[in-house]
Amino acid sequence: MKSLFDIKRFKLYAWVGLGIVCMCIIQETHVEHKGFFTALSDCLWLTAYLTLVNYVLYEYSFPRMRWRRFYIAILVFVLYIFLFTEGFHLWALLGYVLRVNVDYIEPGSKHHDLSAESSFSIPAAIFFGIASIIYNNVKLRHTAQQLRIEKQTAELSYLKSQTNPHFLFNTLNNIYALARDKSDLAPETILRLSKILRYMLYETSGPYIAIGEELKIIGDYIALEKLRYDESLRVNFNYNIEDMNQSVPPLLLMPLVENAFKHGVSETRVQPFVDIHLSVVSRRLVFFVRNSREESSGNGQVKENIGLSNLRRQLELLYTDYSLSLDHPAAEFSATLTINLASHV
Template sequence: MKRLSGIKKYKLYLWLVPVFFLLNVLGAVVQGKGGFPARAVNEAWLVCYLSAANYRLFEHSLPALSWKRFFRSFLVLLLYIFIYSLGFYCWRELGVTLHIFTVLNHTATIPDKIGALTGYSISSVVIFGVIRHIVNYIKLKQSAQQLRIESQQAELNYLKSQTNPHFLFNTLNNIYSLARDKSDLAPESILRLSKILRYMLYETSSPYTAIEQDLKIIDDYIALEKLRYDDTLRINFNHDLEDRKQGLPPLLLIPLVENAFKHGVSETRDQPFVDIRLEVKNRILLFTVKNSTGEPAAGNAVKENIGLSNLRRQLQLLYTDYSLEVQPGDFIFIASLRINLASHV
């Protein structure tokens, strides 16, 4: 891990050093200074020294400074003052001795040279420091964004892990009641359950699926529920889809349908009904579920179960433009869902 971190630090300086070199060379061209080839070589020689010094300063020395080691930290700062002044001048003279650095101003005194080099080194520290801070800030924001996405995905998976078994448990209860009564409809219910299980195992792992796939699961679930009731149960399921291939998180709509049966129709004695309407136009999804209840509005306080509460949280994580409203009435319950499918996160 340390080696990988060091490689990332080197990558920053691999492009930062050439940028700093080009800035100084272009600055000399703009100012109209002569001796361009020799000046470019001089800049390259000086930048090599400053790059090594700045790398050591920002990546090793500054992070190690602390008030607890005040004396040591003070000595380190004094060392860098020498490195960026007299040390820099010694590096320049070494270049002159090796015939790498060309003296372009023969009238400058040694104090003038040291002063000019010190100013040059300070400007490099400022430029390196500012750019390094900006790059690290951008990386930190990207890491925070990635962490937020991973956290949200983990929460979505957790919500699905709660909702899917809850939905499956209720479906198995329906089949159990048929099997207990030795109903001839039990084999058909098991076949429909197998379709639902196949969908839950192989299709719900993807973030989105075609909305027509969810429609098939809703149809199978409704058919399973109808097996438990006689002809007095009235069910209407209408849909108007502009694009049946429109992407939708799998099993997002099923909690509202399940809620209509488990907490509505199952508690209704007279004329039970479920009306379901799904419409998708211009990427706006409207899903309305109306069902009968066993109580009047006064005694029908809204208490969200695990299916509705999980659905509400999933919507918060998946979309920025949506609304989920539940309206209890006299022996009727209405759940309305609106989603701008283009507002997915």
């Protein structure tokens, strides 16, 4: 349950009250021709009352009002009409007696006209209400933004938790194939895998990593895959990077490289190849991967695996300016990823 007094919320009303005091002083000095200190005393005394009443109205009464209990709502409405008119008049009268609300009213009047009080209290109540609505709206948007960020962070973590085991599963399959054939390359494969595992455990926990480190892990993965093939496999990996310390999300590029080997050259019987080119210039990343594949009589549509699907979703969450295009002529498959790294969300 919300407490009656919240110091953080009350500060908002105090600042709004200060604004009303400033406007009141201008009115009293220029229109009523009062002295500055007299106007200051009058305005502080009257605004203190309005600040407290409006704080209770907007922070306690309105949030707890249930319009289904119509009679209670009517009673609350009448109460606040009294507080903004007769109650405000009595407060002004008290200030006159204490000599802090000089010449605001004449206490001897038996039939005091409340229009002077209401012309001050009602607009002030509207002003407090508008300020409260604006503050609540800004706070609500901030909370929604925080929830959106937390949701995106959780989803990115989930996507990584899917991608990393998927990547390891494919690599372990490679090692199993070598071990089954009693290949002398199995120990070297395990050694390279350990380097990749170390990278994934200690370097990919943060949101960014230097592009130079990402290049190393891509190179290790390519070397690991090449152990499975003979000299017939042609791999061309080159890059043009303006700044090796440029930050990128870890393992973001790996699904395209992995896809080229697992769904490309591993299924190619004649002259398998993989061409990889990475360019990062003026914070614009272009990653091109082309690989051989067996000719298919399908309808030409690309069925995306978990790696490519996760990559697309990560791009949606991370950047506002990017494109991922896939091309699949007769015996080839190519992917082109373009990212404006400055468009990070």
